[in-house]
Amino acid sequence: MxxxxxxxxxxxxxxxxxxxxxxxxxxxxxxxxxxxxxxxxxxxxxxxxLAFVWFPAIGTVLLSFTKWNGVGSLHTKSCVPNMPSILNNGCVYGVQNYHQAATIYPEFWPAVRHNLIWLAVFVVIATPLGMLFAVLIDRGIRGSRMYQSILFLPVMLSLALVGIIWEFVYSQNYGLINTVIGRNGNDNAIDWLGNPHLNLWAVLLEATWRQAGYVMVLYLAGLKAVDPSLREAALVDGANAWQTFWKIVFPVMRPINIVIMVVTVIESLRAFDLVYITNKGINGLELLSVLVTTNIVGETQRVGFGSALGVVLLVISLVPISIFLYQTFRREESS
The missing domain is CATH 1.20.5 (Single alpha-helices involved in coiled-coils or other helix-helix interfaces)
Structure with a gap:
């Protein structure tokens, strides 16, 4: 029909x-x-x-404007100047916590500087290194499965165990490095984790060792999702491997690049475990995350002041993420 x-x-x-x-x-x-x-x-x-992310975040912001040690009720009265802190529990403190952090708290600015250095190392070294590993493994080199397992192994280990492993590498008395250079157990042994001029870079090497494997896995997932016809078309047009990757493959992986950028910023600014295991975040290893912990659950128990440091850490982490996402989405809208 x-x-x-x-x-x-x-x-x-x-x-x-x-x-x-x-x-x-x-x-x-x-x-x-x-x-x-x-x-x-x-x-x-x-x-x-809401229960485990937003409510605690909002509560932290509110507590940052108070002077409270975590004991007793929280009132709305104003703090009385020049009064002992034990008599000022639960009072509204305004922006004094932020003012004290920026002016009279000696560990604050070194911690901010160390967090920014941590972020720079992750962006400049760890992320490109992980991308390089992913590209090499994706090309199907001999033993790629073995290399992938070896490089991903640090990610499977807890940060506490990673710190213990590197303790055997850096130890002043029995460490691998001092043994190799012939300074093990003598007066010339290098104190890699105790020297404030060296310990930050030593711990950054530990963190980079782990972060590179994490970034490698993310980029491998992105590379597997790239349409093979794009590479074939670039090969027909006469593009070499370098040009194919930067002109064709890398732009296609924009979604995974956004994820890696956000993960890199978060991982660098919330760094805590390795530093706390090494020397509890003192003597050259001050970080904002460690200061938040020591002020809230440490001996001082200044919940309001520690919450203010947490808010500062939140703002610092949101700034680069927001700028990167804004630039990325604006380019997508204009294209």
Whole structure:
């Protein structure tokens, strides 16, 4: 039967209209159940996110304007100047915590500088190194599976175990480095983790060792998702491997680049474990995350002041992420 005859055939037209009608009835019958399922799938993660992320974050911001040691009730009265801190529990302190951190707290600016150095090392060294590993492994070199497992092994280990492993490398008395250079156990042994001029770079080497493997896995996932026809087309056009990667492959991996950028910033600014294991974040290893911990759960227990440091860390982490995402999305809209 031709299409013209079908258009004028009432039976055919009725058959076409009955199927959507049945589907609509089926959808109406499933609407209530679907709404319940959708509500559960969206509601439970949303509640968990609010309970464990947003409420603590908002609470931290509010506590940063108070002077509270974590004991006793929190009142809305103003702090009385020149009064002992034990008598000022639970009072509103305004921006004094931020002012004290920036002016009279000696560890604050060294911690900010060390966090920025940590971020720079991750961006300039760890991320390109992980990308290089991913590109080499993706090319299918001999033993690529073994290399991938070896490079990813530090990511599978806890940061506490990573710190213990590197302790055997850096130790002044029995460390691998001092043994190799012939300074093990004598007066000329280098104190890699105790010297404030060396310990930050020593710990950064540990962190880079682990971060490079993490970035490698993310880039490997991105490289596997690239359409092979793009590389074939570039090869036909006469592009070499370097040009193919930077002109074709790397721009296509923009979503994974965004993820890696965000992960790099977060990992660099929340660094805590390695530093705390080494020397509890003192003597040249001050970091904002360590200062937050020592002020909130340490001996001083200045919850308000520690919360202010946490807010500063949050703002520092949001600035580069926001700028990067803004630039990326603006380029996508203009293209």
């Amino acid at each position: 031709s299409s013209a005859s079908q258009a004028h055939d009432p039976a055919a037209a009725g058959a076409r209209t009955k199927v959507p009608a049945r589907r609509r009835r089926r959808m109406r019958k499933m609407t209530t159940r679907d709404r319940i399922v959708v509500a559960l799938l969206l509601g439970i993660p949303l509640l968990l996110d």
